[in-house]
Amino acid sequence: MDDHDNKKAPVFQQMDLERQNLLQQLKADYRQIIINYFAGDKTSKEKIDNFIHKVFDYNLPVPLIIEIHMDLIDELSKQLKVEGRSDDILLDYRLTLIDILAHLCEMYRCSLTR
Amino acid sequence: MDDHDNKKAPVFQQMDLERQNLLQQLKADYRQIIINYFAGDKTSKEKIDNFIHKVFDYNLPVPLIIEIHMDLIDELSKQLKVEGRSDDILLDYRLTLIDILAHLCEMYRCSLTR
Numbered sequence: 383m384d385d386h387d388n389k390k391a392p393v394f395q396q397m398d399l400e401r402q403n404l405l406q407q408l409k410a411d412y413r414q415i416i417i418n419y420f421a422g423d424k425t426s427k428e429k430i431d432n433f434i435h436k437v438f439d440y441n442l443p444v445p446l447i448i449e450i451h452m453d454l455i456d457e458l459s460k461q462l463k464v465e466g467r468s469d470d471i472l473l474d475y476r477l478t479l480i481d482i483l484a485h486l487c488e489m490y491r492c493s494l495t496r
Numbered sequence: 497m498d499d500h501d502n503k504k505a506p507v508f509q510q511m512d513l514e515r516q517n518l519l520q521q522l523k524a525d526y527r528q529i530i531i532n533y534f535a536g537d538k539t540s541k542e543k544i545d546n547f548i549h550k551v552f553d554y555n556l557p558v559p560l561i562i563e564i565h566m567d568l569i570d571e572l573s574k575q576l577k578v579e580g581r582s583d584d585i586l587l588d589y590r591l592t593l594i595d596i597l598a599h600l601c602e603m604y605r606c607s608l609t610r
Contacts, residue, residue, distance in 0.1 A: 448594075483597040486601055491557070
């Protein structure tokens with residue numbers, strides 16, 4: 383690494399930190415969405431809208447959402463196994479992902495044709 | 497309907513017919529994709545790509561894909577019930593829809609940022 387790179391490093395570190403914070407926030411948001419989705423929570427739609435807008439505004443790659451979903455399902459699956467409970471409910475969580483992807487996709491489509 | 501509308505009618509009928517044919521074709525394509533998805537069919541990826549490109553090129557609203565999926569699942573569910581078989585497999589078909597939506601969404605996103 384030369385001097386030029388050394389000067390740049392803190393900025394990149396800051397960007398990485400910002401991105402890491404964003405990812406952590408998105409993961410926390412998604413966890414809340416997934417858990418509340420079937421509980422009839424009135425704020426559920428609003429939380430999904432906020433999540434979708436955040437992903438859209440930061441122009442995040444779609445595979446990242448899939449990754450967030452898979453990580454959470456993996457974590458919940460282990461938790462349910464430890465508690466000796468069935469993980470059938472996790473199959474239903476795919477509906478939440480479908481809902482989010484469909485709305486996000488329609489948002490990108492409408493932005494493109496506007 | 498006035499004369500002006502009368503003159504226009506055949507064109508609109510033609511457009512409707514074209515759209516109807518497209519929808520029928522998409523439904524048939526989607527059926528093939530869903531049925532082959534878990535069969536390890538080598539042409540599966542290619543069929544999904546063609547489907548996504550068709551939806552993208554015609555700029556079709558995303559809820560239409562959800563509708564095509566729901567109609568097919570409904571139809572398959574009835575068929576399995578008549579045959580006295582379990583419809584557990586239909587839950588897995590959501591993975592195909594997730595796959596399609598994720599790729600389509602990424603295609604719109606990349607077109608927007610290009």
